[in-house]
Amino acid sequence: GEIPAQSGPVYSPEALDALGNNNAGASGTGNFTQSETSILAFGNTVILGFNDAGSNAGGANKFTGWSYSFDGGATFTDGxxxxxxxxxxxxxxxxxxxxxxxxxxxxxxxxxxxxxxxFRSDDNGVTWSAPVNGTPGGSSEDKQWMAVDNFPGPGNGNVYLISRRFGSGPGIYMFRSTDHGNTFGPNLGVQIVSGQ
Structure with a gap:
């Protein structure tokens, strides 16, 4: 069905433009950047994930940053x-x-x-645990996506991860965690699309 037309004025909150990351580290070179964002919002909490070239300053094998807000995105803390x-x-x-x-x-x-x-967080994204391998047995994994089963039933809480494999046995693979992200399986994943 259709939603019936509503009469009266429509109110829109004032637009908000908030800095979601700390660019102070970006002054080291003109090539520092934050990009490829992911956003998670619930209640007044907003968490941003992003590629962070400044995290790798000094060759630290790091290229991922995050920020969090507990006031609906009005202000952010760089993680x-x-x-x-x-x-x-x-x-x-x-x-x-x-x-x-x-x-x-x-x-x-x-x-x-x-x-x-x-990585996993139990404090609304303020801190993160050491990571686990989400694609055991995989090779040259890329372009992942992840979702949690939040519906009632036997799969509630399962974490599903899909990735694009460019290595041996190329294709798209699915992995699953049934223990709240502590481990993922099966080894090598389940191929759902084959080929390059």
């Missing part, structure tokens, strides 16, 4: 860099949230490995 780990983080961020537990998932490309790293 800095994700936890240091052997695989690093190379951007292409994706954010997802379990609405039951509140756990937030943040996936990025691995910097020195060809997998997708999945």
């Amino acid at each position: 800095g860099t994700l936890p240091t780990n052997a695989g690093g983080d190379a951007g292409d961020p994706v954010l997802a949230r379990n609405e039951t537990t509140g756990r937030i998932y943040y996936s990025t490309l691995g910097f020195s490995i060809s997998t997708i790293q999945v």
Whole structure:
């Protein structure tokens, strides 16, 4: 059906333009940038994920940043860099949230490995745990996307990750976590589209 026409004035909130990242580190070179954003919003919380060239200053194997807001996006706090780990983080961020537990998932490309790293936060994106491999057995993974099953039923809380594999056995693969993002499987993933 159609929604019936409403009479009376329509009110729109004043437009808001807020800086979502700290560009202070971007002064080191003209090539520093923040790009390829992901946004997660719930209640008054807004979390931004982005490629962050400033995070890799000094060759730290980091290329992913994030910011968070607890006032509906009026102001943001730059989160800095994700936890240091052997695989690093190379951007292409994706954010997802379990609405039951509140756990937030943040996936990025691995910097020195060809997998997708999945970081987890239990404090609304202020801090993140060390990552787990979201694409076990994968090779040259890229262009991931992630979602949490937030519907009632046996799959509630499952985390689903899709990635594009350019390495051995090219195609699009799906991985799943049934333990709140602590592990992902199956090894090598489930191929849902084959070929380049």
